[in-house]
Amino acid sequence: MRAPLRWVLWDVKDTLIKVRASVGEQYCKEAEQKGLKLSPADVEAAFRQAYRHYSSTYPNYGISQGLDGQSWWTGLVKDTFSRCRVHEPALLDTMARNLYHNFCNAENWEVFPDSQKALEGCSALGLKLGVVSNFDSRLREILRACGLLSHFSFLITSEEAGAAKPDPVVFEQALQKCGVPASSVAHIGDHYVNDYVASRSVGIHGFLLERHVKQRQLDVPPEYRLHSLEELPSRLQQHVF
Structure with missing residues (x-):
């Protein structure tokens, strides 16, 4: 980066x-x-x-x-x-x-054990956080109920955006909110096409989360492959300054 x-x-x-x-x-x-x-x-x-x-x-x-x-x-x-x-x-x-x-x-929802720590770790690096999700308008309330909403500066849902990942329009809307070049933005998700491929198609640094993967995507470099969110802050730290 x-x-x-x-x-x-x-x-x-x-x-x-x-x-x-x-x-x-x-x-x-x-x-x-x-x-x-x-x-x-x-x-x-x-x-x-x-x-x-x-x-x-x-x-x-x-x-x-x-x-x-x-x-x-x-x-x-x-x-x-x-x-x-x-x-x-x-x-x-x-x-x-x-x-x-x-x-x-x-x-009705379970927060993964590594989620809070990863979000806090990214914020501690001085990074700002946003959401890009194929979800409906209930997402804000769900994140609030799960104790995660306060971590994020903005939320973009596919219902509100009028487009869903992997449509690049969703990520372009997110980049407008970030106000920085795509090369200064990373995206984390578990779906190879919707998260990894789609974010990288607009120049964002996509990371693929593979918690329980039966078949690995061979074209994802090791440095962009995560087995747990616990790995993320240290992976990003070298790219912040």
């Missing part, structure tokens, strides 16, 4: 936090409170089918088609339960609304 590093951008889901229980388990818990007995495995399979359908038919929360994150997610939840033979409209509306709001709570 020729230019001194000034900013670190972060992916969130599966980089800093993860869903605490499976979607099937969490959806079944909501259904059980309404007197329904469903199989978590069946609900999980139905969710994956519904998610693929909604993601392909209404990409990025259907923003370009007049939807928003809440209407996209509530539609997906109702589709999931419908695939499990739950068809009562009022019941579907209630469960979808409850689940949408429940996923703002810290109890």
